[in-house]
Amino acid sequence: MNKLCVIGLGYIGLPTAVMFASHGLEVIGVDINQEVVDGLNNGVSHVDEPNLYETLNQVLESGKLKVKTSPETADAFIIAVPTPFTPMKLCNLSYVISAAESIVPHLKKGNLVILESTVAPKTTEDVVLPILAKSGLDVGEEIYLAHCPERVLPGKIMYELIHNNRIIGGINEISIRKAAELYGIFVEGELLYTNATTAEMSKLMENTFRDVNIALANELTKICDKIGINTWEVIKLANKHPRVNIHNPGPGVGGHCLAVDPYFIIEKAPEEAKIISMAREINNSMPEYVVSKVDELLYYAAGTPKIAVLGITYKGNTNDLRESPAVEIVDMLINKGYDVVVYDPYASCKRFAMASLEDAVKDADCMLILADHDEFKHMDIANITSTMRQKIIFDTKNCIENTEGFDGLLYKIGDGRCALTRV
Ligand code: SAJ
Numbered sequence: 456m457n458k459l460c461v462i463g464l465g466y467i468g469l470p471t472a473v474m475f476a477s478h479g480l481e482v483i484g485v486d487i488n489q490e491v492v493d494g495l496n497n498g499v500s501h502v503d504e505p506n507l508y509e510t511l512n513q514v515l516e517s518g519k520l521k522v523k524t525s526p527e528t529a530d531a532f533i534i535a536v537p538t539p540f541t542p543m544k545l546c547n548l549s550y551v552i553s554a555a556e557s558i559v560p561h562l563k564k565g566n567l568v569i570l571e572s573t574v575a576p577k578t579t580e581d582v583v584l585p586i587l588a589k590s591g592l593d594v595g596e597e598i599y600l601a602h603c604p605e606r607v608l609p610g611k612i613m614y615e616l617i618h619n620n621r622i623i624g625g626i627n628e629i630s631i632r633k634a635a636e637l638y639g640i641f642v643e644g645e646l647l648y649t650n651a652t653t654a655e656m657s658k659l660m661e662n663t664f665r666d667v668n669i670a671l672a673n674e675l676t677k678i679c680d681k682i683g684i685n686t687w688e689v690i691k692l693a694n695k696h697p698r699v700n701i702h703n704p705g706p707g708v709g710g711h712c713l714a715v716d717p718y719f720i721i722e723k724a725p726e727e728a729k730i731i732s733m734a735r736e737i738n739n740s741m742p743e744y745v746v747s748k749v750d751e752l753l754y755y756a757a758g759t760p761k762i763a764v765l766g767i768t769y770k771g772n773t774n775d776l777r778e779s780p781a782v783e784i785v786d787m788l789i790n791k792g793y794d795v796v797v798y799d800p801y802a803s804c805k806r807f808a809m810a811s812l813e814d815a816v817k818d819a820d821c822m823l824i825l826a827d828h829d830e831f832k833h834m835d836i837a838n839i840t841s842t843m844r845q846k847i848i849f850d851t852k853n854c855i856e857n858t859e860g861f862d863g864l865l866y867k868i869g870d871g872r873c874a875l876t877r878v
Contacts, residue, residue, distance in 0.1 A: 624654020707780025766826025
């Protein structure tokens, strides 16, 4: 195995291409976006990931990685293109299909094709395989096909690519062997062999497991709220049991994985996927729940209350806005007539009024924390809130640790207190 073509140079494809190139393969990175290709050829990465930049420049300089807009012949092809969901919450395979079609003219006997993109079960066998067969080669006998889903966490991609276990889901034994040979070049975690459809389902279930468990925590929050007890205390005590791990409630579930992958299972078995569907519904209901709590907290506020939103990303310490519940919450608050100003040290959103922390908080009636950036955890709360009109903090991420000197109201999601009566 000498030459590899990676189709799709996004969050996963680019680090993967760089990783293989830095381990000695001749890699052709392909992206349909000319701007991305031009940028990379000038050493500018559109993916901001720790430790990626240096290695990227090394492999570009050494010529091990070449970046272009169309594929060419190689020994192996990796497809790592996005699989967004359609408005009907179905897996949109258009990028996977066009990526697979783009390599067909370049396929030759002995080639290996890997699908890394997260897809609904059976996509490798029912969608990708027939496309590759158009080459006239026998898929399974003359060319090999596997689904090897990525499982890395943004922010730790370069580390996790090497150290995580990797599922190798081949359409037959020889495909598994060939794919294992490829990933064995740099993967230090365990290589886990299975068939393609099982690999697809395992990847989806990892994120679905997390989504369902977060839904359980969010449901618990609503229940504790009704009963009048503190959710965080319940979770802390229950998690003292050695086999219990209740997740954290919050303003909802975002990102391109947990908020998307469960739908790919629901799509295949809507009647059976009851808990999975319900979990999606519960997590999707959290923005509305947060807004109802803001309404309660600001019930007595005069005029048009000003809300300073801290954090617009889908989770802490990232600039990623995809499926962010915070964006939905801000939209809802604006539609309700609140004056909303957003501060985020990592990201900006053109649709909203963004400001510095000081300006966002000045004269505000409520500080609403929607992402747990480290910066927020260690804020000097007493000082920062001193210019607020009403010192009300609503912490939906339970991230404020130090309240020394703060004389206002700190309300946390799952607090169990009626927000209205506390003001
Ligand atoms: N969240 C909660 N409560 C929690 C944990 C998370 O409300 O207790 C929220 C977060 O705020 C965020 C969302 O869930 O909005 C998702 O965050 P996350 O950190 O759980 O997941 P991702 O989407 O950043 O990354 C996941 C990871 N999957 C798992 O941990 C099973 C990662 O390993 C995968 O590679 C990635 O999805 C992916 O690409 O599939």
